[in-house]
Amino acid sequence: MHQPAITHLAAADPAVADLVEGEARRQYEKIRLIASENYVSTAVLEATGTVLTNKYSEGYAGKRYYEGQQFVDQVETLAIERAKAVFGVEHANVQPYSGSPANLAVYTALVNPGDKVMGMALPAGGHLTHGWGVSATGKWFDAVQYGVRKDTGRVDLDEVRELALAERPKLIFCGGTAIPRTIDFPAFAEIAAEVDAVLVADIAHIAGLVAGGAHPSPVGHAQIISTTTHKTLRGPRGAMLMSDAKHAKALDKAVFPGLQGGPHNHTTAAIAVALGEAARPAFRDYAAAVVANAKALADALIERGFDLVSGGTDNHLILVDLSNKAVAGKPAAQALDRAGIELNYNSVPFDSRKPFDPSGIRLGTAAITTRGLGVEHMPRLAAWIDQAVAASDQAELDRIAAEIRELLAAHPMPGWV
Numbered sequence: 001m002h003q004p005a006i007t008h009l010a011a012a013d014p015a016v017a018d019l020v021e022g023e024a025r026r027q028y029e030k031i032r033l034i035a036s037e038n039y040v041s042t043a044v045l046e047a048t049g050t051v052l053t054n055k056y057s058e059g060y061a062g063k064r065y066y067e068g069q070q071f072v073d074q075v076e077t078l079a080i081e082r083a084k085a086v087f088g089v090e091h092a093n094v095q096p097y098s099g100s101p102a103n104l105a106v107y108t109a110l111v112n113p114g115d116k117v118m119g120m121a122l123p124a125g126g127h128l129t130h131g132w133g134v135s136a137t138g139k140w141f142d143a144v145q146y147g148v149r150k151d152t153g154r155v156d157l158d159e160v161r162e163l164a165l166a167e168r169p170k171l172i173f174c175g176g177t178a179i180p181r182t183i184d185f186p187a188f189a190e191i192a193a194e195v196d197a198v199l200v201a202d203i204a205h206i207a208g209l210v211a212g213g214a215h216p217s218p219v220g221h222a223q224i225i226s227t228t229t230h231k232t233l234r235g236p237r238g239a240m241l242m243s244d245a246k247h248a249k250a251l252d253k254a255v256f257p258g259l260q261g262g263p264h265n266h267t268t269a270a271i272a273v274a275l276g277e278a279a280r281p282a283f284r285d286y287a288a289a290v291v292a293n294a295k296a297l298a299d300a301l302i303e304r305g306f307d308l309v310s311g312g313t314d315n316h317l318i319l320v321d322l323s324n325k326a327v328a329g330k331p332a333a334q335a336l337d338r339a340g341i342e343l344n345y346n347s348v349p350f351d352s353r354k355p356f357d358p359s360g361i362r363l364g365t366a367a368i369t370t371r372g373l374g375v376e377h378m379p380r381l382a383a384w385i386d387q388a389v390a391a392s393d394q395a396e397l398d399r400i401a402a403e404i405r406e407l408l409a410a411h412p413m414p415g416w417v
């Protein structure tokens with residue numbers, strides 16, 4: 001049953017309540033390996049479901065355009081102060097609605113339409129909002145894109161430097177959405193300084209690892225840090241922009257009134273709760289366990305003949321190139337879903353297949369670590385993945401799904417009792 005109980009919803013609108021219950025059960029019964037997903041705590045869930053959703057509060061604490069901010073101002077200030085403490089930054093804005101609008105606010109703050117910007121190409125592991133062509137950021141700005149080396153699957157910083165020197169972008173994004181390796185913030189900072197660009201570290205995927213000390217911090221290297229709050233950071237769906245004092249005003253103005261209206265105060269409260277959790281010693285253990293699980297799963301997959309982009313992982317994320325197996329990414333992801341293992345098909349660098357039917361699958365260990373799975377479970381998980389990808393009939397997939405339900409029954413899920 002969903003936790004906290006949704007009794008009012010069930011009485012008022014059973015159709016929606018049934019769907020929420022169905023989704024909660026699905027999350028309970030599956031090994032969730034989508035690298036951008038997690039399970040938030042029951043406290044975070046409760047914060048998102050409060051009367052704070054009723055309140056309008058355009059502006060910033062102490063400077064609002066609406067009255068009645070006695071409590072909302074304090075909620076937002078608490079979230080900001082916690083963000084500053086957890087990440088060690090001079091400035092934080094907790095109002096961006098999500099990661100994509102947060103990144104658009106960075107452009108709005110620092111460049112004009114048509115200006116040159118640089119980011120990692122989507123097929124190499126970058127995010128749409130780093131200037132990829134189908135994104136507004138690729139249409140409105142003159143975006144140049146760097147990739148990874150074919151032989152290593154990693155960013156070639158000499159190549160990034162050459163491109164930056166030739167193109168002289170005003171803004172350089174580092175970070176991405178399918179990068180299994182440590183991001184070298186000092187090296188990117190050196191390149192940005194050389195061409196007089198502002199460096200933006202988009203740590204949406206790894207924010208929880210940074211907060212928990214399991215990935216180097218971009219603070220002191222990138223002038224601006226953009227992050228979602230709902231991936232490894234284990235908060236509600238939302239985002240934050242952080243910066244040095246110099247860029248604070250421009251970022252705040254870009255978020256409001258530049259791009260957004262009223263902030264989502266219930267989300268702000270839940271971000272504050274998640275940051276409170278991230279400040280505790282247990283979160284350091286969590287971040288370390290996420291990385292340990294990813295390494296153990298990567299090793300077990302390699303042992304079974306899977307080809308991992310870059311040969312392994314340093315963080316929570318694994319990108320598998322299935323080209324050496326008899327199956328493409330999409331049918332593999334579909335078979336795995338039926339087998340109780342949820343992940344996404346993904347392009348791999350230099351993919352010969354189309355983005356909607358690519359060669360790879362992407363896995364992450366943030367959610368299963370929250371669920372309490374440890375390194376001892378990873379060889380069995382790799383075996384299930386191997387069996388499901390090679391399975392010739394649905395009965396085998398259903399057998400795996402039943403085994404997974406049995407394993408997960410011993411691992412409580414926040415949001416379900």
Ligand SMILES: *Cc1c(COP(=O)(O)O)cnc(C)c1O
Nearest residue numbers: 098099100127176177202204205
């Ligand atoms: C997820 C992600 C985003 C976008 O976040 P949304 O909340 O989905 O808009 C931006 N940048 C990176 C690197 C991401 O991984």
